[in-house]
Amino acid sequence: MHLFFPSRKKGDLFYISGDEYRHLRVRRVHPGEELGIIHEGKIYRCVLREKGKGYAVAETVSVSEPDIPEIELTLYQSVTHSLATMDLIVQKAVELGVTRLVPLLTERSFAGTSAVEKRLTRWKRIIGEAMKQSGRAHVMALDPPRRLEDLNPEHGLNILLDNFHDGKRMEQLDLKGVSSVSVVVGPEGGFSRAEVNTLRERGFTPVRLKPYVLRTETAVITAVGIIVNLAGP
Numbered sequence: 001m002h003l004f005f006p007s008r009k010k011g012d013l014f015y016i017s018g019d020e021y022r023h024l025r026v027r028r029v030h031p032g033e034e035l036g037i038i039h040e041g042k043i044y045r046c047v048l049r050e051k052g053k054g055y056a057v058a059e060t061v062s063v064s065e066p067d068i069p070e071i072e073l074t075l076y077q078s079v080t081h082s083l084a085t086m087d088l089i090v091q092k093a094v095e096l097g098v099t100r101l102v103p104l105l106t107e108r109s110f111a112g113t114s115a116v117e118k119r120l121t122r123w124k125r126i127i128g129e130a131m132k133q134s135g136r137a138h139v140m141a142l143d144p145p146r147r148l149e150d151l152n153p154e155h156g157l158n159i160l161l162d163n164f165h166d167g168k169r170m171e172q173l174d175l176k177g178v179s180s181v182s183v184v185v186g187p188e189g190g191f192s193r194a195e196v197n198t199l200r201e202r203g204f205t206p207v208r209l210k211p212y213v214l215r216t217e218t219a220v221i222t223a224v225g226i227i228v229n230l231a232g233p
């Protein structure tokens with residue numbers, strides 16, 4: 001079932017316009033056929049009733065339960081120099097159920113704050129696409145960029161992906177029952193030793209992934225994938 005974002009809801013009806021209407025045309029959804037609508041944390045199974053010039057109308061058949069994440073997962077991702085890598089990480093974070101992504105500015109990350117802010121629009125579009133692709137109904141929040149100096153541990157488990165020190169192994173973290181996790185990941189060139197030491201002193205738990213030094217995107221996908229599958233009630 002193809003999923004779409006509506007521009008408006010009126011009773012049992014959803015109106016689809018703009019880019020989403022174009023998407024519906026590309027997918028060749030015709031009146032009488034089934035489609036899904038993502039709206040406020042739920043997926044509505046609908047039937048297409050009308051296809052006009054530049055808009056379409058879908059009628060609700062049934063509604064899913066609200067898609068509530070099992071754990072609150074915040075990803076502090078150092079902004080990579082490669083736009084393509086950052087795009088990939090945003091997409092994978094949505095698929096893996098990250099609740100909030102905070103682009104992090106570090107010594108060796110992509111430097112320009114204003115350039116990062118300009119990219120937020122592109123990342124929001126990637127978030128929407130990934131939600132439709134993966135059937136996720138709750139939006140992944142995307143924060144404005146934050147500096148590493150301003151980062152402090154929050155409630156729950158605060159993990160620093162650290163390839164310098166012999167940190168804890170994933171299996172040594174007691175993830176069962178944990179409902180809130182933050183993960184901090186370095187850029188392509190890694191964190192500096194000073195940055196890692198600062199975060200450790202502030203109370204982030206260093207974690208070392210097996211078996212080698214991983215690219216930043218590999219490290220995120222591995223760590224988040226393990227956490228999402230093992231943490232929670």
Ligand code: SAH
Pocket residue numbers: 160161162163184185186187188189190191207208209210211212213214215216219
């Ligand atoms: N060029 C750097 C590696 C950077 S890897 C070097 O040679 O040291 C980018 C980021 O991915 C790191 O800052 C860290 O956050 C994470 N990472 C990579 N491999 C890891 C591992 N084995 N364990 C934990 N974190 C890792």
